[in-house]
Amino acid sequence: MTTAVTPPATGPGHVRITAAGLLRSEWTKLRSVRSLRLTLALSFAAVAALSAYLLIDGETLGDGAAADVPFAFTAVYPLGVLALTVLGVLVVTGEYSSGTVRASMIAAPRRTGVLLAKAAVLAGVTTALGALLSVALYVLTRITGAVPAAAGMSLFDPAMSGGVVAATLLLPYGALFGIALGALVRNAAAAITLYFGVFQLGPQIFPVFLPDGLTGFTHWMPFAAMDVVRGAGLADGPYGVGTAVAVLLAWAAALGGVSWWLLKTRDI
């Protein structure tokens, strides 16, 4: 080029796409839309409120099988997983419905980093809030004494911590699952229908249509594996906790991988 070019007013050479920049950008996107903030807050508030009610009321957790499970205070977490899956879906599909995705992909045209940063930010936020929630509910459990098996037990006791960590990490898992589903179909209604139709109701519906030999397939679907993980070895399951974790990771990797591949190859 022969024409003299003035240096950009934005100056120094550090102006370029970086992983840290993409993470900050996704954090800004998450915190700057009220509906996303609200969904995130309500997901945790609902779990906290319901759990607190059960712990203060004491009836449900104090007798029956739950009484023997030290981490029974995490019983309501699947509700949070559900809500955070919807949040994950909205975080992605909101970009498509509003058209922001074009601005995002023009800013970071290789696309992969945007998806990874989005997943990392939502996973980080939900893990942090999940940890706070679990600690708070543990303290409340000790105060109210609603779970007899937890009496006098430290949060770091192996009998306690395994179940608490498992239940807590399922919260960000739900959010990531939602991101993968959202990126897969790029439309909120379709992604949520897919989630409830296939993953939530599927285990009840599929056996009707499948030949007898294949009905065992539903054990390998995410919700069955989540139940095994939440039991932390105390409940009977079709397979152990290790296998269940592998099943969950395989689902996340498969859905995430397909979503990523489609994101790379499709026109925006």
Add this chain to the structure above:
Amino acid sequence: MIVAQHLTKRYGDRTAVEDLSFTVRPGVVTGFLGPNGAGKSTTLRMLVGLDHPTSGRITVDGRRYTDLPDPMRHVGLLIDAKAVHRGRSAHDHLLALAQTHNIPTARVREVLDLVGLGPVAHKRAGGFSLGMAQRLGIAAALLGDPQVLVLDEPVNGLDPDGVLWLRRLLAGYAARGRTVFLSSHLMSELSLIADDLVVIGQGRLLAEGTVSDVISSVAPESVRVVTPEAPALAAALQAADTTVTLEDAETLDVQGRSAREIGQIASARRIPLYELTPRRITLEEAFMQITRNAVEYATPGEALR
């Protein structure tokens, strides 16, 4: 500098862009013209990697946009003013874009003030008028202070003040040696600010060059001369490269001689002139002629295919 080489894009069996090659040089404003469905937006989408070309390539400063480590410093694109989450403020929308490149927050405020959105920076973008959304889109394009500014229909929804402001901004940008590539349907607007033109129709290149080159390729400039001694002047102007048409007893249409030359020749022969007017078709007329055979949905023959 933008270079397209044999760029082709097919959606199924529909060809949006076919074997398109052109160059957009720095330091000038280049207009990108074509009827609806000609492939302008598809070309721009391929420029920034939103669409993958079926074959061929389009590069910025010699590199594919997707290969750049800092794409926002090379290209600023306004492609779709409404590409903003309705619930997000203008400031946060730009901040999220700026952060990907580690562009300082101060630059966000700078471009918001530059496009006149400073006072509404923290209002939800969903409440913006088309003109305000357009300004926000232009602000996003300017964020990285790019070497190449690409605007698709930028004057849509802008009020007259906004159009004037944009015209100055683009002229200033080109004057600083930057590349400005501008698609618009408004010929009169383009003829005011464009130096070069790229004209496409049905995804193919129809014309490329400076505005006057493109116009004169359609209809050469001519001069209307009114004189009481028309036959005598016509005889005096006869030359190999000159075409003189007698329009009526006193009026000549001369191609191949400038008004200045005709005036001198007439003066030397002491032929009085009543009128001496250079005639040039407008950009709009030239565009209509160039695209006449290429308008996608125009002729029944095309529709039947």
